[in-house]
Amino acid sequence: MAARYAPQAPELQVSQWFNASEPIALGDLRGKVVMLYAFQMLCPACVKVATPQAQEADRRFAGEDLAVIGLHTVFEHHAAQQPSVLAAYIHENRLRFPIGVDEPGGDKSSIPKTMRRYALEGTPSTVLIDRAGRIRLRELGAMPDLALGVALGRLLAEPTPDGDG
Amino acid sequence: MAARYAPQAPELQVSQWFNASEPIALGDLRGKVVMLYAFQMLCPACVKVATPQAQEADRRFAGEDLAVIGLHTVFEHHAAQQPSVLAAYIHENRLRFPIGVDEPGGDKSSIPKTMRRYALEGTPSTVLIDRAGRIRLRELGAMPDLALGVALGRLLAEPTPDGDG
Amino acid sequence: MAARYAPQAPELQVSQWFNASEPIALGDLRGKVVMLYAFQMLCPACVKVATPQAQEADRRFAGEDLAVIGLHTVFEHHAAQQPSVLAAYIHENRLRFPIGVDEPGGDKSSIPKTMRRYALEGTPSTVLIDRAGRIRLRELGAMPDLALGVALGRLLAEPTPDGDG
């Protein structure tokens, strides 16, 4: 059997937050399972499948044990997916979970910073981070609800680490 | 039984066309049935239900007898639904039918001009225009496919008017 | 262009009716459009897609102008799809339209009589019969709602024949 290593999740680099009274750091969520949902507001599979799924996960399970965090990782159509447009999208779709705008990659890259740090390959992408802050799943494309649920349930069943993880 | 009157469809007022090599006038479509689909790119029921329906109607039935025409009737979130953003939306969703940007209503109104002329109450809205250029159906909200199909089929079965309608 | 001929619809051969106070003959429906829906209660595409579609067509459009008629054409699992089992299926799914049991084909054939007369190739099948009693569409497999609607609408728009069709 292969040896398996779960890397520590890099901190988010976010230029602006929606649905959050103050900036969110992964470090502050230690002890919770984090579902990090990377999307673009103009990506059809995000709009039709993965965003409603993140919304359902938030509505059913977020709280003491689970945090659902959206990340707007714009790597195409930059001009059309500005934060002001995202704000209208969040409003119209009644999204309630915190959503951060991934910090633009600078002149050299169209890939925003957190997206690059996590080596995400596109949108939608789902990243599951365990209570100790380690990446346990990173998947491109809309996941079937049943498969996402099983992955979440497995992590939620793990005990909270005693110390600092 | 009530007397019924089908008013002539007012001409479109469009500031910009997508998927059309030149501006489209309803007058040029006389002899065809026209499905005019009014939407906003950030309206969830448009994105999830009515836009795919218009796309299917176009793919299956547009041609000699039917023209499917989109109309982007922005009456809220004006800044977020600019034509440049719509262009990206059209690209990402691979929409192939002609889509016109309804001409803004001017300082006095957030309701664009064609939308007001047709007295549309919101988005999505479907307007069916017969071969003689008369409005035969105007409905707010996503229509069930079966109901839209029956309405289209009834109009498609009508003979082309001999003269100018 | 090919010459096209719409054959007269053969009469139904039904051994037992459900949801009908007396036997139904196509001849009695002249002047209406008839949607004849052939199915088997154990056929998955019937149960999940085509039966709900027939139910919706009946609920929305049946009346003066349209008659939706179910036909239980058992050509496999004969023992498991007896009329007594069909009765329970109709009850559980709250089907309201008339459903006839296609008369068994006799010793020589597992294909029931009406199914053979109409040369149906399997279930689900949809047959559309115009106001003059002619077959205008015969399709194997679940039809998309939009396509069925357009086909129905076209036939509904045709005038009632003056004489006996």
Add this chain to the structure above:
Amino acid sequence: MAARYAPQAPELQVSQWFNASEPIALGDLRGKVVMLYAFQMLCPACVKVATPQAQEADRRFAGEDLAVIGLHTVFEHHAAQQPSVLAAYIHENRLRFPIGVDEPGGDKSSIPKTMRRYALEGTPSTVLIDRAGRIRLRELGAMPDLALGVALGRLLAEPTPDGDG
């Protein structure tokens, strides 16, 4: 906080098995999580939602750690839902997981024996049994995939008990 007690799952009473080379006893599955899916072949919510869900759970997750077991709990339309009819249903829907026919309740009751032992209130019902053989979830009605997944994932994450449970 309320004290919570997970009762030991009673043994199944099954008169006939499908998709199983020999009778299945819960005792033999100790160490695995068991998803016990109670249904009737003529129950619409079973056919359309819960049976496909059990099929997906079996296809994705059954194996070393999870066993999906169907239980045909006929408490109405007894004559129409005989094992011979169920056999055709299983064949047509290509169900692969083991399915037991719940033993009829005898003259005094229309409720079959296992259904009564588990105090199930209807169909579809889902019962989750942990690796130690205790009932951890018992739910009437089709569960959302995400909720079922989380419940399954939590139980799958529990360690196998050392002894006999």
